[in-house]
Amino acid sequence: MEPSILAVTILWTLLFIYAMLGSLDFGAGFWGMIYGKNDQTSASQIANRFLSPTWEVTNVFFVIFVVALVSFFPFATTMLGSLLLLPVGMGLLLLTIRTTFMVFANHANKYRDLLIITSGLTGLIIPALLVSMLPITLGGFVEIVDDYPQLLYGELLTHPTLYMHIAFGLTTELFISAVFLMDYSKEAEDWSAYQTYRKHALWLGPVSIIIAILTIETMPADAAWFVDSVKGNPIWFGLSLLFFLLGYAFLFIKGKNGRKGLARLAVLSIIIQYGIAIYAYGSAHLPYLIYPDLTVGGSFTNPTVFYKLLIVYAGGFAILIPAFILFWRLFLKDQRYLKQP
Amino acid sequence: MDIVVMARVLFGSSMGFHIIYATIGVGLPIMIILAEVMYWIKKDEHYALMAKRWTKGFAILLAVSIASGTIVAVLLSLLFPNFMEIVGQVISLPFQLEIFAFLIEAVFMSIYLYAADRLPQGLRVLSITLVAMGATASAILITDVHAWMNTPAGFDISEDGTITNVNVWNAFFNPSFGVTAIHVTLSAYMTVAFLIASIAAIRLMKRHLSSEERSYHKKALMIALYFGAAMSLATAINGHETAQMLHEENPRKLAAAEGLFETTRYAGLSIGGYTSLEDQEVKYAIEIPNALSFLAGDRFDTEVIGLNEYPEELWPPLYVHILFNIMVGIGTLLIVLSLAALFWKHVLKREFPGWMLALLVVSGPLAVIAIEAGWCFSCIGRQPWTITDVLPTAEAATGSSSVGILLISFLTLYVVLLFVTGFVMRYYFKRNPMEQELTAGNG
Ligand code: HDD
Ligand code: HEM
Ligand code: HEM
Numbered sequence: 001m002e003p004s005i006l007a008v009t010i011l012w013t014l015l016f017i018y019a020m021l022g023s024l025d026f027g028a029g030f031w032g033m034i035y036g037k038n039d040q041t042s043a044s045q046i047a048n049r050f051l052s053p054t055w056e057v058t059n060v061f062f063v064i065f066v067v068a069l070v071s072f073f074p075f076a077t078t079m080l081g082s083l084l085l086l087p088v089g090m091g092l093l094l095l096t097i098r099t100t101f102m103v104f105a106n107h108a109n110k111y112r113d114l115l116i117i118t119s120g121l122t123g124l125i126i127p128a129l130l131v132s133m134l135p136i137t138l139g140g141f142v143e144i145v146d147d148y149p150q151l152l153y154g155e156l157l158t159h160p161t162l163y164m165h166i167a168f169g170l171t172t173e174l175f176i177s178a179v180f181l182m183d184y185s186k187e188a189e190d191w192s193a194y195q196t197y198r199k200h201a202l203w204l205g206p207v208s209i210i211i212a213i214l215t216i217e218t219m220p221a222d223a224a225w226f227v228d229s230v231k232g233n234p235i236w237f238g239l240s241l242l243f244f245l246l247g248y249a250f251l252f253i254k255g256k257n258g259r260k261g262l263a264r265l266a267v268l269s270i271i272i273q274y275g276i277a278i279y280a281y282g283s284a285h286l287p288y289l290i291y292p293d294l295t296v297g298g299s300f301t302n303p304t305v306f307y308k309l310l311i312v313y314a315g316g317f318a319i320l321i322p323a324f325i326l327f328w329r330l331f332l333k334d335q336r337y338l339k340q341p
Numbered sequence: 342m343d344i345v346v347m348a349r350v351l352f353g354s355s356m357g358f359h360i361i362y363a364t365i366g367v368g369l370p371i372m373i374i375l376a377e378v379m380y381w382i383k384k385d386e387h388y389a390l391m392a393k394r395w396t397k398g399f400a401i402l403l404a405v406s407i408a409s410g411t412i413v414a415v416l417l418s419l420l421f422p423n424f425m426e427i428v429g430q431v432i433s434l435p436f437q438l439e440i441f442a443f444l445i446e447a448v449f450m451s452i453y454l455y456a457a458d459r460l461p462q463g464l465r466v467l468s469i470t471l472v473a474m475g476a477t478a479s480a481i482l483i484t485d486v487h488a489w490m491n492t493p494a495g496f497d498i499s500e501d502g503t504i505t506n507v508n509v510w511n512a513f514f515n516p517s518f519g520v521t522a523i524h525v526t527l528s529a530y531m532t533v534a535f536l537i538a539s540i541a542a543i544r545l546m547k548r549h550l551s552s553e554e555r556s557y558h559k560k561a562l563m564i565a566l567y568f569g570a571a572m573s574l575a576t577a578i579n580g581h582e583t584a585q586m587l588h589e590e591n592p593r594k595l596a597a598a599e600g601l602f603e604t605t606r607y608a609g610l611s612i613g614g615y616t617s618l619e620d621q622e623v624k625y626a627i628e629i630p631n632a633l634s635f636l637a638g639d640r641f642d643t644e645v646i647g648l649n650e651y652p653e654e655l656w657p658p659l660y661v662h663i664l665f666n667i668m669v670g671i672g673t674l675l676i677v678l679s680l681a682a683l684f685w686k687h688v689l690k691r692e693f694p695g696w697m698l699a700l701l702v703v704s705g706p707l708a709v710i711a712i713e714a715g716w717c718f719s720c721i722g723r724q725p726w727t728i729t730d731v732l733p734t735a736e737a738a739t740g741s742s743s744v745g746i747l748l749i750s751f752l753t754l755y756v757v758l759l760f761v762t763g764f765v766m767r768y769y770f771k772r773n774p775m776e777q778e779l780t781a782g783n784g
Contacts, residue, residue: 053455056447059407060440063414067436070418074429081422086743092415093750096408100758103404107397107769148740301430308509309437316441323448330456 003307004300005286007072010313012282014065016275020176021058022130025051026123027177029102033120035196036113043193046185053331055102071309076289076299083142083151083290084133091129098122124170131169135161139291140222149293161223164215171211172274175204179247179270183263191259198251198261205248209241225291229284236280243273344745345738348420351748353720355413357713358755362406364712367480367526368533369399370473375564377466387557390778391564395537396469397773398766400454405762407447412751420744424727424737430504431496432489432512439482446475480529481522485513491719492517492590493728516590520583527576528715532708534569535675538562539705542698557775562701563686569704570679577672581636588637591729592646594722597657598665599633600626601647608633608645613666616659621649623662657722664718671711675704 001009028047035044070077098119105115135141141156142149156162178201185193219227230237247269250262287295300306373395380388418425428436452460453468460468489495495512497505541562545555587595595601600616600623601608610633614626634643648656678700685691693701723729727737 053451056403056407056451057444059411060443060447063411063443064440066415066418067433067440070425071429071433071436074426074433077418077425077429078422081419081425081739082741085419085739085741086747088415088419089743089747090750092412093754096412096754096758099408100404100761103401104761104765107401108765109772110768301433302507305430305433305507305509309433312434312437312441316438316444320441320444320448323445327448327452330452330459 002297003303004297007300007306008282008286008289008296010310011065011068011072012278014061014068016278018058018061018065019278020271020274021054021061022127023173023176024180025055025058026127027173028181029098029123030120030174031177031181031197033116033123036116036120042190043181043185043196046188046190046193047181049188050181050184050331051102052106053327055099057327059099072301072306073289073296073299074301076294079149079290079294082149083136086151087129087132091126094122094126094129098126127169127173128166131165132156132162135159135165135219135223137285137288137290138219138223138226140220142290142293144293159220161215161218161220164211164218168208168211168215171204171208175201175208176270176274178204179251179263179266182261183267186263194259194261194263201251201266205244205251209244222291226284230280233280233284236276236283240273240277240280243269243276247273344740344742345735347744347748348738349734351744351751352413352416352420353717354752354755355409355416356716356720358759359406359409359413360712360716361709362402362409363480364529364532364709365402365536366399366406367476367529368531368536369395369402370469370476371530372533372537372564372568373399373469374466374473375568377469379560379564381466385560387560390557390775391561392469394770394775394778396454397769400450401762401766401769403450405758420739421727421737422739424732427498427504427728427732428486431507431509432486434509434513435482435485439479442475442478442482444475446472446479449475477526480525484522484525485515485518487719488517488521489513489515490728491521491594491723493731498731517583517586520579520586524576524579524583527572527579528708528712531569531572531576531675532705532712534565534572535679535708536705538565538569538679538701539703541565542693542701542704545693546695546698546702554775566679566682566686569675570683573672573676573679577676580669580672584636585638588643588645593648593651593655594657594661595637596646596648596650597659597661597722598718599623599645600659600662601633601645602649604644604647604650606634606642606644607631608637608643610636611662612670614662616662618659655725657724661718661722664714664721667714668711668718671707671714675708675711678704 028051032044032047032051035047069080101115102119105112105119108115136151136156141152141159143152144150178197182194182197182201185191185197216227216230247266250266250269252260253262254260255262287297289296289299373392376388376392376395379385380392449468449471453465453472457465457468489512492515493512494515495508495510499505541558544550544558545562550558584595584598587598597616599608600611600614602621607630609631610629611623611626612629614623616622617624631641634641634645637643637645682693682697682701685693685697725733725735727734
């Protein structure tokens with residue numbers, strides 16, 4: 001494989017991991033807010049119990065993605081930095097508010113409601129901002145003035161594809177987190193929360209798929225290269241759809257305990273679905289980072305440095321795997337943690 | 342304001358904000374380990390409680406240090422894209438390694454925080470040790486990038502800015518990395534020790550204190566004083582080496598720090614005052630003859646380079662002399678203060694008088710001011726370069742006109758967060774007074 005293609009593949013992998021973790025994290029924040037006041041179900045407790053120990057790890061993956069982008073593709077920083085200064089800057093602002101308020105909520109009970117609502121709402125706005133970067137890369141929203149790239153805010157903000165992308169991002173986020181929290185509630189044997197999340201997964205799944213398909217239809221004329229590329233490669237997108245149907249079907253199958261839904265298998269299928277979809281999206285996006293000005297090959301660092309970095313990644317993750325296993329056991333498996341009152 | 346200036350102000354203030362929390366993040370785990378170790382040795386419940394309460398405080402502050410760290414990491418690419426273009430080619434290794442340090446810290450912090458009661462003692466101490474190692478490692482690694490900006494190495498750059506002959510390890514082990522990394526680490530440890538001393542001193546100044554509480558806060562104060570004295574001495578000794586490194590690697594910065602214009606042997610050290618451009622000297626300073634030459638080269642006849650060897654447009658702003666003096670002055674003061682307090686306790690064997698407690702109360706904030714002054718000295722003293730003699734700041738910065746609105750939003754955010762964290766800390770520790778936790782722990 002070309003080193004630059006390998007690098008962009010790693011980048012998409014990191015994006016995939018962050019998209020999954022981020023969906024869980026932001027989604028859990030949102031569900032925590034929705035069910036915060038509701039005494040009927042413990043859905044909010046389950047969401048917060050998951051969120052407390054995990055948000056830091058999620059945040060690190062965001063940083064990994066940014067650092068990998070800059071170190072694999074240093075020649076892309078000038079353009080990306082100029083285009084994304086405002087949206088990313090605003091995202092950072094909200095992310096800071098969310099992170100700090102979420103942690104503060106655990107330490108200042110009196111203001112808990114306000115803090116939780118703030119972190120829940122930002123749990124929707126931040127992902128919306130993040131997915132709105134995608135249409136920018138597809139072409140048509142960037143103009144080069146005096147050698148200096150400018151984002152055409154007017155065109156972007158009035159174009160339906162922006163809103164379809166946002167709708168797609170949000171429904172996906174909520175769907176993934178609902179399916180996952182369903183599994184998490186099952187592990188904690190909390191059946192009222194389980195029913196709540198299953199109910200939401202049932203409607204969010206089909207809605208997210210329909211929106212995904214509609215989103216492709218709303219892409220601007222400049223993105224024709226991308227749409228063609230997607231349509232020319234139906235196998236991967238088909239496979240992704242197949243895994244969705246599989247995962248959705250698992251929500252209806254009765255398990256050993258007589259309740260509907262094989263949560264663990266559903267989660268796995270959905271994760272595979274999005275893994276395939278992101279790779280399909282990524283390969284359709286080649287060779288551009290931003291169409292038509294920035295290509296993968298043109299912004300790549302020098303290969304020797306790249307291979308040194310790869311060794312660091314391999315070594316680093318190898319050392320961390322035992323730590324992740326311990327983490328998993330303590331927070332996602334240990335009944336004493338899951339079932340605390 | 343000019344866009345470049347706004348970008349510099351935005352980045353500088355973001356770093357100034359991050360460093361407060363980050364320094365605490367580096368130093369506090371060490372204090373927690375010290376408390377855990379004391380508990381192990383003395384089997385005194387007070388130390389266990391100290392570790393527990395400091396961890397709670399740490400958890401609150403960690404949220405802000407992670408959030409603000411994420412801000413600076415991303416802002417660096419957004420505001421100084423041309424700088425990051427070179428960083429990405431030459432010195433991305435420490436950034437990558439830093440992430441693993443963050444991951445280790447994040448994973449074990451969650452474990453220490455949310456699973457401590459489910460872990461055996463050994464594994465618990467191991468977790469907090471890994472947190473401390475992760476935090477210190479991340480500080481050292483980020484300092485590496487900063488050191489490389491001051492004394493760049495490991496690449497060649499041609500006229501048109503093309504980078505060749507990259508040697509990752511030469512860049513990593515650039516000439517100022519060693520001393521600078523040690524200086525940053527030691528000064529972070531010392532700062533947190535004095536912050537803890539401050540809090541304990543505030544409590545001890547209260548009139549109505551049960552004997553239990555009094556004894557608890559005294560123990561905390563003593564740990565902090567011992568560690569603080571040791572670390573402030575070490576910081577000063579290593580600071581001296583840092584100044585010698587400047588003498589070797591970047592004499593222009595040392596000259597600006599000391600307000601020295603003419604190259605001389607037997608150069609004197611000016612303490613205090615401000616550097617006057619018209620008179621080419623430091624005004625209203627106390628002058629110690631020959632001291633600067635001795636500091637720079639361990640000999641009175643060492644030749645120290647003055648600013649006039651360089652064209653004036655390459656001089657850093659002359660007020661860096663003040664920043665440098667603030668750092669060194671506070672460092673010296675805190676050594677004296679902590680040694681005096683220990684002397685009082687162990688040789689005179691007397692209780693601390695009110696005025697000494699009052700001085701101890703301000704020691705923590707003073708140390709934070711020293712950190713801020715030191716960093717601002719280091720970054721502003723590098724001007725007009727972002728990478729010394731390679732990349733001028735004006736060329737490193739973005740030209741995007743959105744910087745202004747971000748500047749205003751972020752400054753507001755920082756002010757609000759400073760207040761809110763203070764408020765949440767107070768609220769939490771008021772709600773959970775130490776005595777109540779102690780009885781709850783025993784019961
Ligand atoms: C509690 C904080 C603290 C204290 C008491 C001191 N320092 Fe410091 N100093 C720092 C905290 C710091 C710092 C904030 O950590 C800096 C900024 C950049 C760096 O590498 O460390 C720094 C930088 C710094 C530099 C500039 C390095 C460069 O720009 O490359 C020098 C020459 C010194 N220090 C020297 C000293 C001396 C002679 C001290 C005598 C007491 C001293 N410092 C005390
Ligand atoms: C010498 C100055 C600095 C020190 C001592 C320092 C130290 C720290 C510490 C202790 C943390 C908390 C770590 C954690 O628990 O994850 C932190 C967070 C962070 N810092 Fe800094 N930092 C410094 C400067 C910087 C700079 C210049 C950058 C950006 C380039 C940066 C990027 C980050 C990031 C991205 C995080 C968040 C990591 C996460 O997501 O967990 N830091 N820093
Ligand atoms: C942690 C405490 C730090 C503080 C308080 C601080 C402060 C500042 C200030 C005030 C400026 C503006 C200087 C000017 O333009 O006149 C600045 C610039 C800058 N600093 Fe630092 N800094 C810190 C650490 C770091 C570290 C660790 C790095 C390296 C990763 C770094 C990289 C930069 C860069 C790239 C600039 C912008 C370009 C320039 O002005 O040279 N800073 N910093």
